[in-house]
Amino acid sequence: MSLPQDVLGERAAGLPRAEAEYLPPMLATLTHNHFSSPDWIFERKLDGERCLVVRKGGKVRLYSRNRKELNRTYPELVDALRAMHAHGTPDFVADGEVVAFSGQVTSFKRLQRRMQVKDPEEARSSRVAVYLYLFDLPVCDGLDLSSLPLVDRKKVLKVLLEYEDPIRYTAHRNQEGVDYHRQACRKGWEGIIAKRRDAAYTGKRSRDWLKFKCGRRQEFVICGFTEPEGERVGFGALLLGYYDGDSLRYAGQVGTGFDNEFLRSFRETLADIERAEPPVESGQLPSKGVHWVEPEYVGEVGFTEWTGKGRLRHPRFLGLRRDKAPRQVVREEA
Numbered sequence: 001m002s003l004p005q006d007v008l009g010e011r012a013a014g015l016p017r018a019e020a021e022y023l024p025p026m027l028a029t030l031t032h033n034h035f036s037s038p039d040w041i042f043e044r045k046l047d048g049e050r051c052l053v054v055r056k057g058g059k060v061r062l063y064s065r066n067r068k069e070l071n072r073t074y075p076e077l078v079d080a081l082r083a084m085h086a087h088g089t090p091d092f093v094a095d096g097e098v099v100a101f102s103g104q105v106t107s108f109k110r111l112q113r114r115m116q117v118k119d120p121e122e123a124r125s126s127r128v129a130v131y132l133y134l135f136d137l138p139v140c141d142g143l144d145l146s147s148l149p150l151v152d153r154k155k156v157l158k159v160l161l162e163y164e165d166p167i168r169y170t171a172h173r174n175q176e177g178v179d180y181h182r183q184a185c186r187k188g189w190e191g192i193i194a195k196r197r198d199a200a201y202t203g204k205r206s207r208d209w210l211k212f213k214c215g216r217r218q219e220f221v222i223c224g225f226t227e228p229e230g231e232r233v234g235f236g237a238l239l240l241g242y243y244d245g246d247s248l249r250y251a252g253q254v255g256t257g258f259d260n261e262f263l264r265s266f267r268e269t270l271a272d273i274e275r276a277e278p279p280v281e282s283g284q285l286p287s288k289g290v291h292w293v294e295p296e297y298v299g300e301v302g303f304t305e306w307t308g309k310g311r312l313r314h315p316r317f318l319g320l321r322r323d324k325a326p327r328q329v330v331r332e333e334a
Contacts, residue, residue: 003090003141007156008148018144020056020091025065026136026201028193028209032334034181035194041151041172042180045191045211046133047106048099049115050323053134055081056091062098064323074098075120077132080167089161090141095201096134096170105188108300109257112319134161135170138201146201153201177212185214217302218332219321220251223280225270227289234263235270238299238317239290241280242331249331250280251310254301257317266320269297284309295326 005012050065051074060081062070071078077098100111114130117123137157138146145153154172163169173180177194184192191213199208224239237255241248258266273294278285298321303312 004143004145004156005141007159008152011148011152012143015143015145015148017142018139018146019142020054020093020139022052022054022061022063022067023093023138023146023201024203025050025052025095026203026209027065027205028211029205029207030211030213030332030334031194034178034212036175036177036179038175039197040177040194041174041197042177042212043135043170043172043193043195044184044189045193045213046097046099046170047108047190048097048111048133049108051077051096051098051132053081053092053094053096053132055084055089055093058082066323066325066328068322070098072118072120073114073123074130074132075123077130077166080132080164084161091139092137092141092160093139094134094157095136095138096132098130098132100128100130106190108319115320115322129166131166131168133168133170136201138203146203148200149198150195150201151197181212181214184212188214190214190217215302216304217300217318219298219300219324219329221248221295221326221329222270222293222297222299223248223250223278223295224290224292225267226253226255226286226291228263232263233260234258234265234267235291236289239280239286239292240299240301240312240315241295242329243327244330248280248295249310250278250285251331252312252315253286254299254312254315254317256315257301298322298324298326298329 052063054061060078099106102110114128137153181192194210196208220240223241226236228236237253239253240251270293275292278292279295300318300321301315303315305313
């Protein structure tokens, strides 16, 4: 185990002090301009739940990107991180992603079965194994590393812990972003993240981190649902929207990507928040068999493109997101 002083040398002496406390996570910006550059590194884009780790005095707290505590959902990750205290690992704040796998590919849909669990014992007995990939280290051993170049923070992160499952280090590629993106798409990954080598950790959305996606997907506010038809149970489709300033814009509906268990259980959830009027702006809204709901839930949806009328083409539901507030959901533009 190495401290920042061991890796950074004299530079560590000039860093400000910092307590291991919650920090807002740094977020990436979508781009369709895929490139290669020696000034950037490239990491696999993991299809999971963002997780900020705060380890202080032997206590571990896991937080989502909107500061919801995740300890009860992922107790095995807490156990693994807490055990490191016995080996003298200092306090730190690390950034990462919790994932579950379907074969060799991270699967947000499979992770959904763990994200909804709130009982630690139920989580421990789950057949869905989860892993935490760490990729940044803004605070370590009482030092604020956020102003250091990204590659230096990753050097400290790599030697800080003895990585054993379920805790993993996120490796990266140098320079060859275009080729790595092509490989990612061939392997069925969500994409890659390009990060400027010398970027500071700013705790906000930045163009120092860029998303190279293999397909189009983003979060949407769930605004309502339609009645099921035929042998379908629960509901037929979810009605979607996104915020444009203070207005909630209608984005269309998604009717695929659900299993029967979700159709039944989420229908019951939505029934408790029904409302008479649509929460989205009036216009060409569906009316037949429609139930409008309060805009309290967020779902992630994959799709091929936006139509000229601002609707989703060929959408498919990927899962609920609890780590983003509805008001944060906007139309994601490159």
